[in-house]
Amino acid sequence: MSNVNVSKLYHFDEMFDNIFKPNECYKEYFEWLKSEDLKNLKKKQIESNEFFKKTGITFSVYGNLEAEERIIPFDIIPRVISEKKWMFISKGIKQRVKAINYFLHDIYNQQEIIKAGILPLELIKNNNSFLNEMIGFTPPGGIFTHIVGIDLVRTPNEDFVVLEDNTRTPSGVSYMVENRQTMLQMFPELFDKIKIKNVTNYPISLLRSLKECYPKKNDSKQVIAILTPGPHNSAYFEHSFLADEMGIELVEGNDLKIKDKKVSMRTTQGYKPIDIIYRRVDDYFLDPLTFNPKSILGVPGLMDVYKSGNLTIANAPGSGIADDKAIYSYIPDIINFYTGEKPLLKNVKTWRCSEKNHLKYVLDNLDSLVVKEVHGSGGYGMLIGPKSTNKKIESFRKKIISNPDKYIAQPTLELSTVPVLTNKGLSSRHVDLRPFILVSPKSINITPGGLTRVALKDGSLVVNSSQGGGTKDTWILEDF
Amino acid sequence: MLGKTAAHIFWMFRYLERCENTARIINASHFISLTQKQNITNQWDSILNVGGNKSFFLSKYGEVKKSTVINFTLRDKTNPSSVLSLIGNARQNARVVRNNLTKEVFETINETYHILSNIFKRPINEKNLLNTLSIIRTKCQLARGTLHGTMLRDDTYILARMGTFIERADNTSRILDIKYYVLLPSVGFVGSNVDNAQWENILRSVSAYRSYNWLNEYEFNPRGICKYLILDERLPRSLIFCNLSIYENLVAISKYYDKNFNSLIRSEKFYEEMLNLTIEKVFEEGLHEFLVRYLKNLFILSTIIETDFRFYK
Numbered sequence: 001m002s003n004v005n006v007s008k009l010y011h012f013d014e015m016f017d018n019i020f021k022p023n024e025c026y027k028e029y030f031e032w033l034k035s036e037d038l039k040n041l042k043k044k045q046i047e048s049n050e051f052f053k054k055t056g057i058t059f060s061v062y063g064n065l066e067a068e069e070r071i072i073p074f075d076i077i078p079r080v081i082s083e084k085k086w087m088f089i090s091k092g093i094k095q096r097v098k099a100i101n102y103f104l105h106d107i108y109n110q111q112e113i114i115k116a117g118i119l120p121l122e123l124i125k126n127n128n129s130f131l132n133e134m135i136g137f138t139p140p141g142g143i144f145t146h147i148v149g150i151d152l153v154r155t156p157n158e159d160f161v162v163l164e165d166n167t168r169t170p171s172g173v174s175y176m177v178e179n180r181q182t183m184l185q186m187f188p189e190l191f192d193k194i195k196i197k198n199v200t201n202y203p204i205s206l207l208r209s210l211k212e213c214y215p216k217k218n219d220s221k222q223v224i225a226i227l228t229p230g231p232h233n234s235a236y237f238e239h240s241f242l243a244d245e246m247g248i249e250l251v252e253g254n255d256l257k258i259k260d261k262k263v264s265m266r267t268t269q270g271y272k273p274i275d276i277i278y279r280r281v282d283d284y285f286l287d288p289l290t291f292n293p294k295s296i297l298g299v300p301g302l303m304d305v306y307k308s309g310n311l312t313i314a315n316a317p318g319s320g321i322a323d324d325k326a327i328y329s330y331i332p333d334i335i336n337f338y339t340g341e342k343p344l345l346k347n348v349k350t351w352r353c354s355e356k357n358h359l360k361y362v363l364d365n366l367d368s369l370v371v372k373e374v375h376g377s378g379g380y381g382m383l384i385g386p387k388s389t390n391k392k393i394e395s396f397r398k399k400i401i402s403n404p405d406k407y408i409a410q411p412t413l414e415l416s417t418v419p420v421l422t423n424k425g426l427s428s429r430h431v432d433l434r435p436f437i438l439v440s441p442k443s444i445n446i447t448p449g450g451l452t453r454v455a456l457k458d459g460s461l462v463v464n465s466s467q468g469g470g471t472k473d474t475w476i477l478e479d480f
Numbered sequence: 481m482l483g484k485t486a487a488h489i490f491w492m493f494r495y496l497e498r499c500e501n502t503a504r505i506i507n508a509s510h511f512i513s514l515t516q517k518q519n520i521t522n523q524w525d526s527i528l529n530v531g532g533n534k535s536f537f538l539s540k541y542g543e544v545k546k547s548t549v550i551n552f553t554l555r556d557k558t559n560p561s562s563v564l565s566l567i568g569n570a571r572q573n574a575r576v577v578r579n580n581l582t583k584e585v586f587e588t589i590n591e592t593y594h595i596l597s598n599i600f601k602r603p604i605n606e607k608n609l610l611n612t613l614s615i616i617r618t619k620c621q622l623a624r625g626t627l628h629g630t631m632l633r634d635d636t637y638i639l640a641r642m643g644t645f646i647e648r649a650d651n652t653s654r655i656l657d658i659k660y661y662v663l664l665p666s667v668g669f670v671g672s673n674v675d676n677a678q679w680e681n682i683l684r685s686v687s688a689y690r691s692y693n694w695l696n697e698y699e700f701n702p703r704g705i706c707k708y709l710i711l712d713e714r715l716p717r718s719l720i721f722c723n724l725s726i727y728e729n730l731v732a733i734s735k736y737y738d739k740n741f742n743s744l745i746r747s748e749k750f751y752e753e754m755l756n757l758t759i760e761k762v763f764e765e766g767l768h769e770f771l772v773r774y775l776k777n778l779f780i781l782s783t784i785i786e787t788d789f790r791f792y793k
Binding site: 053054055056231236240241243244249250251252254255265266267268269270 | 481482483484485572575576577578579583586590591635737739789793
């Protein structure tokens with residue numbers, strides 16, 4: 001590599017065994033990269049981000065009133081994973097997602113897992129993510145969480161482990177597709193040379209999977225719509241992208257009304273009934289009659305229609321109980337309880353501050369742990385011990401002591417890195433991976449790859465787009 | 481198609497059309513101000529009157545000056561009818577319903593928004609004015625062109641066209657109304673320099689100067705100009721042309737939905753009225769009075785379209 005400086009690479013980088021020898025799965029890509037000129041690559045990097053702006057792939061940041069739209073920075077160096085590794089990951093994910101759906105059904109019906117003494121009742125009681133309204137109910141087709149995102153990180157000891165489950169309304173899938181589209185435009189010659197599994201058919205798979213979840217009509221003429229909170233939502237691009245690609249309507253609460261016991265949307269020719277709603281609105285905003293009475297995002301009476309069996313909601317209300325951070329640490333037990341198998345993908349070691357001996361350990365080791373709020377998301381409200389100041393640690397200690405149930409702790413992981421292109425050449429940055437899974441009564445379908453998020457700040461472990469994270473295209477190689 | 485989507489498509493193309501026409505009006509005034517020695521502020525005054533925001537302008541800037549009017553009309557964010565606000569609205573509407581547009585149509589509007597917001601970061605002066613106006617015009621035309629060249633001929637397309645022609649009819653009648661005093665038959669002024677300039681301005685504002693001359697061999701008179709802008713079906717910015725186009729699009733959508741809409745009946749009547757109209761009758765009624773009535777009819781038609789296609793309820 002004549003022009004690309006590789007000196008600033010960490011020792012656990014996925015591209016290299018050491019800086020002279022690329023890992024097997026990166027071999028072909030690295031051959032190509034070596035012959036490229038840094039100046040040209042930098043130009044492509046700028047072009048690719050212009051491409052996102054032109055296409056209007058933008059998001060707005062919460063808490064910023066003068067919210068100008070931003071793009072999530074895209075890095076043109078792909079993250080490559082071998083087919084063999086992927087087979088293992090997807091097997092593990094399938095097992096996990098299957099167990100999670102069994103769990104959701106059980107927890108809203110017989111609650112065998114509590115009776116068996118595996119999960120403490122306290123975790124369900126007083127948990128906002130557990131919806132009493134769903135008790136005794138089985139959604140059409142029996143599936144609770146139809147669209148799942150599992151966040152994985154790679155560590156030197158354990159390889160890929162699960163950091164978080166997203167069972168309510170995981171986002172980011174449009175970036176997975178658009179990142180690939182961008183790479184196809186920028187580097188067509190690479191895709192000629194290296195065979196990579198396709199991700200761009202995700203919207204069609206989603207459409208098929210959703211249609212299988214409304215068993216009442218079998219003529220596949222079901223009417224599907226995406227319910228969005230509206231254009232001010234940070235994921236609005238994704239909502240309209242999916243509606244566009246799937247050829248279905250994108251509706252807001254005020255487009256909908258209950259007519260003749262069906263949820264119906266206002267079209268230019270009157271109200272038209274809907275069979276399946278892919279909702280991107282949180283549980284509590286879905287129906288002001290059942291949940292938050294002030295919500296204008298939902299539809300009054302939606303839950304009644306749902307419970308009468310005249311509607312599929314994906315994901316089912318109440319699915320969020322499965323990705324609650326307090327439940328997370330029980331997922332290995334959950335897998336074992338429902339499938340009788342050992343979990344293929346491991347969890348990150350987790351201490352529950354609600355338990356006395358765990359709490360003591362956490363308080364004694366705050367400077368080396370990552371502490372998270374049980375109900376937090378987006379990388380907010382967490383403490384990264386080793387990167388924090390004494391003062392911050394002490395103020396966090398007080399918060400934990402006064403409300404231990406609200407926190408869990410995990411070791412600070414040595415996350416893998418993948419190189420990004422900087423002004424000076426390649427430089428290692430920490431990454432995670434969110435594969436997307438579609439669940440229907442007939443099948444579990446995992447798109448090969450997913451969204452690789454990358455912490456663009458040198459040394460940073462936070463990959464969230466709201467906090468300076470970017471994304472990369474994720475390549476699963478096609479072996480012959 | 482969702483009623484909401486119909487509303488966004490309709491308004492998106494109304495905003496785009498107004499954007500283009502605003503650029504045209506400024507272009508005409510600028511041209512006249514370069515070629516005429518006297519009575520120049522009048523040109524800029526009338527731009528504010530077309531936009532209907534003169535009092536807001538005066539409260540903000542005090543006096544009417546070419547450079548302030550241009551910047552107010554093009555890039556003042558607080559002015560809801562500035563080109564910057566209009567293109568922002570057009571783009572916001574497009575963003576909401578981008579799943580109903582082709583990639584090309586959306587990207588044209590999105591890109592235009594980015595290009596213009598970038599240009600409008602700095603004041604517009606004599607040097608970059610013409611270039612800026614040309615960008616606005618050509619980009620709006622490009623958006624219309626991609627609509628024409630890439631969109632399925634379905635209800636979405638038809639609603640976009642209806643929005644375009646309703647707004648165009650509105651804009652042309654406003655341009656005429658602002659200048660109606662110039663076009664009033666008054667023996668004293670006919671043939672004077674000021675009059676010629678004003679007429680020229682009107683014709684240029686609707687891109688009809690050359691064609692008018694071509695058809696009329698430089699015979700400027702209020703009767704001829706009014707007849708051309710109101711009643712000539714060959715001119716794509718005349719009122720009657722817009723009436724015909726609105727009607728044709730309502731015929732098309734009625735066929736598409738297999739239903740006769742109130743707006744179809746209304747627009748047919750409106751078009752027939754225009755067919756039976758002569759320029760003598762317009763002057764008899766009074767040009768201003770006629771235009772006020774026309775704008776009112778147009779507004780009513782637009783409201784009926786809104787109800788027929790369930791924009792809001």
